[in-house]
Amino acid sequence: MNQLIRCKNCDEFFMKTPFDQYPEYELDSGRSSENFRTIACDDFQNFLIHHHGHRLENLKIIEDSWVSEKAYSEPVKTSFFKATNGKEKFVIKKFRESIDEPLRYQLFDGDYALKCDALEIQSEEISKQLKREWKSPLSQNKIGAFLKLYHAIAEDIDLKDLERIPEESQHPLEVYYKIDDLHLMYLLRNCRHLFKGQEYSDMEEFIHRHKDDGVLLLKATYKIQLSEKTQKKKKAMPTSTPLKKEKVVEKK
Numbered sequence: 001m002n003q004l005i006r007c008k009n010c011d012e013f014f015m016k017t018p019f020d021q022y023p024e025y026e027l028d029s030g031r032s033s034e035n036f037r038t039i040a041c042d043d044f045q046n047f048l049i050h051h052h053g054h055r056l057e058n059l060k061i062i063e064d065s066w067v068s069e070k071a072y073s074e075p076v077k078t079s080f081f082k083a084t085n086g087k088e089k090f091v092i093k094k095f096r097e098s099i100d101e102p103l104r105y106q107l108f109d110g111d112y113a114l115k116c117d118a119l120e121i122q123s124e125e126i127s128k129q130l131k132r133e134w135k136s137p138l139s140q141n142k143i144g145a146f147l148k149l150y151h152a153i154a155e156d157i158d159l160k161d162l163e164r165i166p167e168e169s170q171h172p173l174e175v176y177y178k179i180d181d182l183h184l185m186y187l188l189r190n191c192r193h194l195f196k197g198q199e200y201s202d203m204e205e206f207i208h209r210h211k212d213d214g215v216l217l218l219k220a221t222y223k224i225q226l227s228e229k230t231q232k233k234k235k236a237m238p239t240s241t242p243l244k245k246e247k248v249v250e251k252k
Helices: 043-050 123-133 140-155 181-191 197-210
Strands: 003-007 012-016 024-027 036-039 056-061 078-084 089-095 104-107 110-120 163-165 174-178 218-228
Touching: 012 043, 012 104, 089 110, 110 140, 123 140, 123 197, 140 181, 181 197
Parallel strands: none
Antiparallel strands: 003 012, 003 056, 024 036, 056 078, 078 089, 089 104, 110 218, 163 174, 174 218
16 A cells, blocks of 8 residues: 655655565676566665654545646656645655656645636547447538537536536546536537438437537646745754554555
8 A cells, every 4th residue: 555654854755655675677787688686675664764763754645636747657757746644735746757767756835726728529539429320421511510519519618517527538637527408408409400300319319328428528628837835944843753554545
């Protein structure tokens, strides 16, 4: 189980994980390319030695506070998250500059917020789904007309009126929302001007089928806004305090 630890004297952080004692392997230059030299490691013990005599405390990571400008799968990036000791909240910067570096955790003296940069429809996905599901071929002109209508309706939507959907995203700054009932009704009503008879019935079924968890979800793209505080002088801290054991889960 991962556990975030803070040195109160230094304001330094360590993420204790089950991998702290995993050995490192180096190619033995004196032998063949198939031989590796095993190097024993214990990152947590190194942290304790470095901060011997200091006051340490466990922090609990605040759920859903993790943000980054790069995709989840990107190994080299800068991320921010929040943690607490029950009294104070801390903003922590998690980063590394190359793939062969260990992850580092650093106090960020400030805060961050997310601002919606765009709310848009999934045009490409909608177009592909219409072509895949439509019983009789739908002309590109009608697909384009539907996308234009849905885009115009989405521009009039207030994000505060939408329900967030726990849709899997490859990027932490992309969030999906379900269209609200009022604008859904407006979409269906205006589709009557584009589609007639069976075409309208098929489109109505398509909309109801995908409005909650499919291609008709609206995608919001956010950006991170950082605000730094002015530097303050640190107070002298007393000596060591025993470290309590707590379970802390880091969001990935």
